[in-house]
Amino acid sequence: MYRASMLSTAVSTATLACALSVTAPASASMAASPVPTGTRVITTSETFTVPLGVEGIQVRAWGAGGGGGGGGTGNTPGFDRCTGGGGGGGGMVEGNVTVLPGQRITVTVGQGGTGGSLGVSGGTGGNSTITTPGGTTLLSADGGNGGGKTGELGGAGGSGTTTPDTALGGGGFVRAGRTGSSGTCVGFDRPTVPSSRGGGTVDEGSINPTESRGTGGSGGNLDPDPHPGQAGNPGLIILRW
Template structure:
């Protein structure tokens, strides 16, 4: 399967011929239209929200050696949802795959402006009605306010028979990352999908520190039998 180009992408997928089984993967952030194939009346959907951004290194009191400094924290992994949808051949299913949260900048002169941002939601809708969603992971905070880093969404009840699993545990310092929501081992997931961004590094008094990295985009897989 070819990977779709990331960022604000809008794609319409034409209906396929009658089939007994199939799968479509949406591994990049953007908005898409999936047209239900001929003779298909049920879809299985696996979706991951985007990861939260890591926080930047903190230079408390200014660039070293003026004050206490430390590495950032990893962002939270995006949540995971699985659901079964009843559909009709030719119906249009709207898909939004969330973009990863931005990484935080390096803080200079104090812990300001270094938090990562929350990853965006991945969702499935039909006729303007949201059927299922996987929320994005939280952006990592700054020391000492939220020193544990980002967290993934709590489980919530969803339509379409979906059940959310929360994302992985918060990341550590330096280049820590978090995993996305956990799916069964046999479920396809694009590498990096839903991962939390790494925290910015800081390794010594001569180091000016680095910003946090962005969280991974969400992804979504539709299959039918």
């Protein structure tokens, strides 16, 4: 009986040790690596490498502002001198893009449109985009249009395109930039006329951390001679994962 009891105890001890050796690694394997999170504010174009463990990125982008139109000489008697129209604000876009860990995506920040010289309209602002290595544009915030020359209308705000629905959620939204102010023509009895204001962007100062980003350039002013328009401001892209 004593030997049988000792044998039974030895078998039970061995069985317990075996169970512990099997279940301990299984418990340790349940711990999963946390998904990294971060934010990147991009003010100049670059190639962005997706962090390891990241498969989706939220993008918020602003196109560049259009350039202000140049002032000039009017064609209507008594309204001989004119300011240029203000450039339009860049469009604002938000969307979720699906990516691969380690993938290198092209992030292009639009450059502001050129200011018009005397009697010349302003240039259109550049688009801010996210592009895959294969050249597919996933999202685009379009630049604002340039302001008209010599008393003409201000430039229209830019629009854009966003992503469709993804596993990350709904496909985002597009908000057009604001239109620039129109130019003004006056007679010589008004020696000084301020610039026509460029159009602003949506969510200035709240989501957009730099208020001037994406805004249109001012049209050329009078003091008393006409002046060229000002360049639009560059766009902006914010990535969150």
